Amino acid sequence: MAITATDDGRWKVDVEPVKGRRFRKTFKTKAEAQRFEATCRANCIQPKDWNPKPKDKRKVSELVNRWYDLHGHAITSGKRRRNVLLLVADRLGDPVASKLSGAAVVELRRNELESGSAPKSINNRLSYLKAVFNELYRLGDIDYVNPLSRLKPLKFQEQPLSYLLADQIPQLLKALDARKSKSVRLVAEVCLATGARWSEAEGLSPDLVRDQTVTFVNxxxxxxxxxxISASLEERLAAHFAKYGRFTACIHAFRLSLKRSGIQLPRGQASHVLRHTFASHFMQNGGNILVLQKILGHSSLTMTMRYAHLSPSHLQDAVRFNPLDGFDTSSTPAKKQKKKTLKNQPVGESLP
Structure with a gap:
C-alpha cells in the first residue's frame, strides 16, 4: 500500500505515481498522509517538467489554410480572404505563427504604405490576420492568445462617398446603351432603383421579381x-427574362462604360457608385435613415449613418445657433455689432 502505519503510531507514505518518480514521507496523522499522496499523484498527471506539450511549430500559411478548413469556407468571401492572407504570410517570410510579432507586421505595413498601398486595404489585411488567430483560439486549435491583439489599425483621413448627380445619371445610362451587353443597363437600373450591390442585382431570377418588388437572396x-420597384421597371425586367433569360456577367462592361462616359470618380468607388447614388438621393429627398438601413440591408445603423449628412434637416441647428446668426457679415454696421456685443456682455464687466 502507499500508506502504512508504523510501530510508533505514525503514518508512512510510499508512492510512485510514475515509474522513476517515487515519494516517501512520514506524517503524524493518516489525513496528512492521504493529502500528501493525492497531491503527489495530481502533480504527476501532466507536469510541465517531465511531460511538456509539444510546441506548435505551424507556420502562418498553415494556420491560414487551417482557418479556411474550419471556418473560412463558410463565409461569402472566404476564398478571396484566404488568398489575401497567404500573400501576407509570404510577405512576412511565413514565420512560425506562435512566434509572429507585432513588430514584423508593422514593418510590413510601413513598406506597403511607402509602396502606395491604401491604408484601408492595409487595415483590412490586418483584421483578416487577427481573425485567423482569434477563430482558431476560440475553436481550441491553438493554445496561445493572438500575438497581434495589441496591434492597432492605421488612422487615416476618411474619404467622402462619391455618387452620381442628377445630370450624370442619364449620361451614364446613355453610355451603357452603347454596349452590346443586353444586361448591363437593366442591372444598373435595378441598382439605382433599389440600392442593391451589383452582384445582388446581377443574380436576380424571374421568380424573384413579382408584385412590383424584387427579392435579393445572394x-x-x-x-x-x-x-x-416601379411597375415600369418590373415590366422591363419581365420582358428581358422572357426574351434573354437571366442576366449575364456584365460588371466589366459597366466599368468600361463608366470610364468612357467621362464621369470622374475616386479610385475604388466605381463598383459601388450606383448603391451610393441611391442612398445619397434617398436622403437628399427627405428619406428616413432607418428605412434606408432596411433597404440597403445594413446590419448596423453605423454603416447607414454615412449618408445622414445628406439629409436636408441634418445638423441644421448649426445654422440656427452659430455665433454669426443674425449678422449681415457682408456689410454689418459697426453700431449693430456693438449693440449685440453689449447685449451679450456679462453684467458687472466693462468693455475695453
Missing amino acids: TKSKRVRTVP
Whole structure:
C-alpha cells in the first residue's frame, strides 16, 4: 500500500505515481498522509517538467489554410480572404505563427504604405490576420492568445462617398446603351432603383421579381430582403427574362462604360457608385435613415449613418445657433455689432 502505519503510531507514505518518480514521507496523522499522496499523484498527471506539450511549430500559411478548413469556407468571401492572407504570410517570410510579432507586421505595413498601398486595404489585411488567430483560439486549435491583439489599425483621413448627380445619371445610362451587353443597363437600373450591390442585382431570377418588388437572396449578410420597384421597371425586367433569360456577367462592361462616359470618380468607388447614388438621393429627398438601413440591408445603423449628412434637416441647428446668426457679415454696421456685443456682455464687466 502507499500508506502504512508504523510501530510508533505514525503514518508512512510510499508512492510512485510514475515509474522513476517515487515519494516517501512520514506524517503524524493518516489525513496528512492521504493529502500528501493525492497531491503527489495530481502533480504527476501532466507536469510541465517531465511531460511538456509539444510546441506548435505551424507556420502562418498553415494556420491560414487551417482557418479556411474550419471556418473560412463558410463565409461569402472566404476564398478571396484566404488568398489575401497567404500573400501576407509570404510577405512576412511565413514565420512560425506562435512566434509572429507585432513588430514584423508593422514593418510590413510601413513598406506597403511607402509602396502606395491604401491604408484601408492595409487595415483590412490586418483584421483578416487577427481573425485567423482569434477563430482558431476560440475553436481550441491553438493554445496561445493572438500575438497581434495589441496591434492597432492605421488612422487615416476618411474619404467622402462619391455618387452620381442628377445630370450624370442619364449620361451614364446613355453610355451603357452603347454596349452590346443586353444586361448591363437593366442591372444598373435595378441598382439605382433599389440600392442593391451589383452582384445582388446581377443574380436576380424571374421568380424573384413579382408584385412590383424584387427579392435579393445572394446578399453579403446572408439575409433575404425585398425592395419595392416601379411597375415600369418590373415590366422591363419581365420582358428581358422572357426574351434573354437571366442576366449575364456584365460588371466589366459597366466599368468600361463608366470610364468612357467621362464621369470622374475616386479610385475604388466605381463598383459601388450606383448603391451610393441611391442612398445619397434617398436622403437628399427627405428619406428616413432607418428605412434606408432596411433597404440597403445594413446590419448596423453605423454603416447607414454615412449618408445622414445628406439629409436636408441634418445638423441644421448649426445654422440656427452659430455665433454669426443674425449678422449681415457682408456689410454689418459697426453700431449693430456693438449693440449685440453689449447685449451679450456679462453684467458687472466693462468693455475695453
